[in-house]
Amino acid sequence: MRNKGIRIVAIASLLSFGLTGCWDRVEINKRGFVVGVALDQTRQQESQEKDTIPGTNMRGTFQFVVPAGLKTSSGGTGQGAAAGRGYFNLGVVESSMAALTAMLAARTSRSPYYEHLKLIIISKDIARDDSKFSDVLDFFLRGKEMRRDMHVLIAENEASDVLNVKPLNENYPISYIESTITNVGNTNYMLHASRLGDIHECLLRKNSFTIQNVRMTQGAIMLTGAALFDGNEHRMLGELNGENTQGLNFLTDQVKGGIVETAYKDKSIAFEIIRASRKIKLVNNDNGKLKFAVTINTEGTFVKSAKDVDLNDPAVFNTMEKRFETEIVRVANITLKTLQQTYKKDAMGLGMYLFENHYRTWKKVEPDWEQGRQLFAEAEIEVSAHVKIRRIGDIDESERG
Structure with missing residues (x-):
């Protein structure tokens, strides 16, 4: 009987491990869905506020979608979430991508969730710095919530400005930009979409490569041109018109x-x-x-x-x-x-x-x-x-x- 009791306890202990599969579960209404990230070099004023040397930190601007706002923006009259607005942008300044995410969690009521991230926009200043560019790619490649098919753009000026573009025919800016990226069937002056996974493969093979350029012009985005990268040095070298x-x-x-x-x-x-x-x-x-x-x-x-x-x-x-x-x-x-x-x-x-x-x-x-x-x-x-x-x-x- 004693041996039988021991076996029952052992089996029960083993089965209990199966009950811990959702130990890190977060309810969907507690998540903050990040769909776009823009990364810039810090400005002089921002560096003074952080008591750091200009250029040593990054400014991350994160675009969150608000599901309730997306519903009301399609014609409803509901209240809440930014008075029907389907998204909002939140900016933080830190020294690395991991630190940016940690600071972001302290600034929003919902934990940042990256599984629906579609687009990363990187300024030229960040792209030309091999250590910062490598840090950015490493963070998005290693994260368990990240997908290799997300798109990457290089901004000619401030990357955060791109996230503020007015989406005239879409619910939020990232959706508008994502739709524009795929319009290569209508123009051959625009580079094909630059996927994170493809960039990673080029870096592993030490192949030089290009990434789509984006710039703001008269309140709209323009995607002609490309940024040229050195596969050995892992940084941006110049631009193609x-x-x-x-x-x-x-x-x-x-x-x-x-x-x-x-x-x-x-x-x-x-x-x-x-x-x-x-x-x-x-x-x-x-x-x-x-x-x-x-x-x-x-x-x-x-x-x-x-x-x-x-x-x-x-x-x-x-x-x-x-x-x-x-x-x-x-x-x-x-x-x-x-x-x-x-x-x-x-x-x-x-x-x-x-x-x-x-x-x-x-x-x-x-x-x-x-x-x-x-x-x-x-x-x-x-x-x-x-x-x-x-x-x-x-x-x-x-x-x-």
């Missing part, structure tokens, strides 16, 4: 649509891309100087014509396609010049192409690809383009002479 970003999208096979414009008879003509693809071929690696051939193929619709242009004339049609091909090659070469001569960083992924397709060659050149002899900067890259206009729109001429 809209034209550089367009060229980079062609070179990295990230064009999902958008317009290509050029001139014909001193008039502007435009081509809307429906499909685009890019192929890379290693031509030779004689004497350690690699040569690549990059081919860009596009198909689409003629959307803007010049006066007195007969689109039914095959010769004219062929000339138009050649003009667009020349324009694509031009913007791609401008981007290559920026990457190879100005920054000497392989943001177009040639190193990854060698790793995946010519591994033996890659192992030989890897130590000197961006460092040492800087073989990427010395590589010869020949770009060609092929444009096929499938449609000319619903009319064949817009004016008569």
Whole structure:
């Protein structure tokens, strides 16, 4: 009987462990749902208030959604939570991401909850500081509530200003920004969305990479351009303008649509891309100087014509396609010049192409690809383009002479 009693007690003890699975549970009405975070370098006044040297601290602005406010903002007349407002921003100043979160918990009635975090906005000052940028990424990569598919943006000015944009067609700013980020099918001047998980992989492989830029203009956001990062030093090196970003999208096979414009008879003509693809071929690696051939193929619709242009004339049609091909090659070469001569960083992924397709060659050149002899900067890259206009729109001429 005694042994039987001992067994019962032991089994009961083991079963009791299963009852502790929710020991850290927090009721949903006690959570503060953080959907966006903006990080800036501290200003002079903020540093004086914290009794620190300017630039040693970070200012974090956190956007919380208010579920009750989201309901009333859709047409209801309820009271409470910011009088129907669906969100609010809360700013704190501290020396690290962990400290910012701890201070945030002391400033809000609901514990910060990051599982619904969608967007991280980082100022250029933070991005250029390798220690602060690494601290930011480390915090969001290690957190148990974090998701690797959240998006990252680099703000040209104050990151917190972006969280204050007025969401004219959305319930709160982060929702508006998130919707805009994915509009790459309508423009090729905008970089594809930068995911936290993809950035982490680039850092682990020590690959240079780009992150979407964001800036405020006339009360609205603008997402053209990109921030260029060094995969070895883990910091921002510089910026690519809209034209550089367009060229980079062609070179990295990230064009999902958008317009290509050029001139014909001193008039502007435009081509809307429906499909685009890019192929890379290693031509030779004689004497350690690699040569690549990059081919860009596009198909689409003629959307803007010049006066007195007969689109039914095959010769004219062929000339138009050649003009667009020349324009694509031009913007791609401008981007290559920026990457190879100005920054000497392989943001177009040639190193990854060698790793995946010519591994033996890659192992030989890897130590000197961006460092040492800087073989990427010395590589010869020949770009060609092929444009096929499938449609000319619903009319064949817009004016008569």
